[in-house]
Amino acid sequence: MGVSALAPRLSTAEASAAVKVLEARAATAPLMGDEAPPTAVWAYDGRVPGPVIRARQGEKLRLRFENGLDQPSTIHWHGLRIDNAMDGVAGLTQAAVRPGESFDYVFTPPDAGTFWYHPHNRTWEQMARGLYGLLIVEEPEAPAVDRDLALAFDDWRLDRDGQIDEASLGRMRDWAHAGRLGNWLTVNGVSQPEIALRKGERLRLRLANCCNARVLSLRLDGHAAWLVALDGQPIAPYQPADGVVTLAPAQRADLIVDAVLGPGARTAILEVGGAHAVETAFLAYRPEAPTRDRPLPPPAALPDNPLPRSLDLGGALRRELLMEGGAMGRMASARFKGRRMGLRELVDQGKAWAFNGTAGMTDEPLLRVERGRTAVIEMINDTAWPHALHLHGHHVRVVERDGSAQTETPWRDTVLLQRNEKASIAFLADNPGKWMLHCHMLEHQAAGMATWVAVGV
Numbered sequence: 001m002g003v004s005a006l007a008p009r010l011s012t013a014e015a016s017a018a019v020k021v022l023e024a025r026a027a028t029a030p031l032m033g034d035e036a037p038p039t040a041v042w043a044y045d046g047r048v049p050g051p052v053i054r055a056r057q058g059e060k061l062r063l064r065f066e067n068g069l070d071q072p073s074t075i076h077w078h079g080l081r082i083d084n085a086m087d088g089v090a091g092l093t094q095a096a097v098r099p100g101e102s103f104d105y106v107f108t109p110p111d112a113g114t115f116w117y118h119p120h121n122r123t124w125e126q127m128a129r130g131l132y133g134l135l136i137v138e139e140p141e142a143p144a145v146d147r148d149l150a151l152a153f154d155d156w157r158l159d160r161d162g163q164i165d166e167a168s169l170g171r172m173r174d175w176a177h178a179g180r181l182g183n184w185l186t187v188n189g190v191s192q193p194e195i196a197l198r199k200g201e202r203l204r205l206r207l208a209n210c211c212n213a214r215v216l217s218l219r220l221d222g223h224a225a226w227l228v229a230l231d232g233q234p235i236a237p238y239q240p241a242d243g244v245v246t247l248a249p250a251q252r253a254d255l256i257v258d259a260v261l262g263p264g265a266r267t268a269i270l271e272v273g274g275a276h277a278v279e280t281a282f283l284a285y286r287p288e289a290p291t292r293d294r295p296l297p298p299p300a301a302l303p304d305n306p307l308p309r310s311l312d313l314g315g316a317l318r319r320e321l322l323m324e325g326g327a328m329g330r331m332a333s334a335r336f337k338g339r340r341m342g343l344r345e346l347v348d349q350g351k352a353w354a355f356n357g358t359a360g361m362t363d364e365p366l367l368r369v370e371r372g373r374t375a376v377i378e379m380i381n382d383t384a385w386p387h388a389l390h391l392h393g394h395h396v397r398v399v400e401r402d403g404s405a406q407t408e409t410p411w412r413d414t415v416l417l418q419r420n421e422k423a424s425i426a427f428l429a430d431n432p433g434k435w436m437l438h439c440h441m442l443e444h445q446a447a448g449m450a451t452w453v454a455v456g457v
């Protein structure tokens, strides 16, 4: 049984003609459950998360973004290696779409996998208020699973009335520390949803960390899940020894899970990163008899995406990226608006972090690389905080971590660096344009951790 029975599909002719509209607007969402008053949010098509967009690899997608908010916005298609003009970065690849206006995004996803979309203008506020959704690009030959479930994790900061804590939006104490951490966790916009399943089923779970700043460590209790893809890109399937999948903000993981418990069993997807495990969602077995009477063989690898076969590290262009700043850091000053400022003045300007001594975007890119060459960025996290570095338009491989060479690491679009850690990433600069490289702890990005890379331009 394949996933096709469950995912409605348009024919090719219909798909190329159809323009899907995504409207960002104020809405309400039952984040605290149906018994509590709903939370006022900003949402795509009035839903949190926004609708799951299903696309097919290599087929053109047309999405009209309509801005029904009272501030400018854009949509960035996270992890998709598409044309630069469609990347959705306000001020770099397009002008922000003003209230009441629209923008047509037209692109052809080259890779199958689990991706997502969110604004790229005041992202720290617009995502904290609920603007994000998943974008799934289906393989031409989807793996045989009984169900394909997308799970978007988010932590919200809610006040006592269950409303978005607006007073703390933009608070520098968060910006100079871990970022905006929430106090209310949802999966697909619901607290502790229950997923019904039947013994014997094979599930594909697509997990996405849509939090502003929280790193999630997730473990499915009672099951040995196969990890088959990271950040949309297939890996050789394996079962993590401790069962834990760590996802930095913006990272995704695809799991294959066989429902091996008995009818009536109930188990949880746990978040185990904190002092005690938190139940984020439940899997509840229906009482019916198993769908299969014998276990399935281990899952096959997902089909390859058209990523480079190799990276020419010897001939690579190399740049260092020194990450500094934040609370308990050593940074005394940084450049901002064309001059050097001390930390206190930077904080007054809403900045707390720097890349190579400058807070925020610069006129000149971090590096300028000709199309077709490999680039290596040596990232040095000289801060007391973890950071999740996201490069637009490309997937990267970690080729060195803390001085040790790494080989055949997974392709990622977002790489987590622990405090005081060093990691070198390599990528083939094969997608021309201006591509952002920034921390995906969104408050760190807003407070200075943002630069860009020029490919062939």
Ligand SMILES: [Cu+2]
Pocket (backbone or CB within 6 Å): 386, 387, 388, 439, 440, 441, 444, 445, 449
């Ligand atoms: Cu960061």
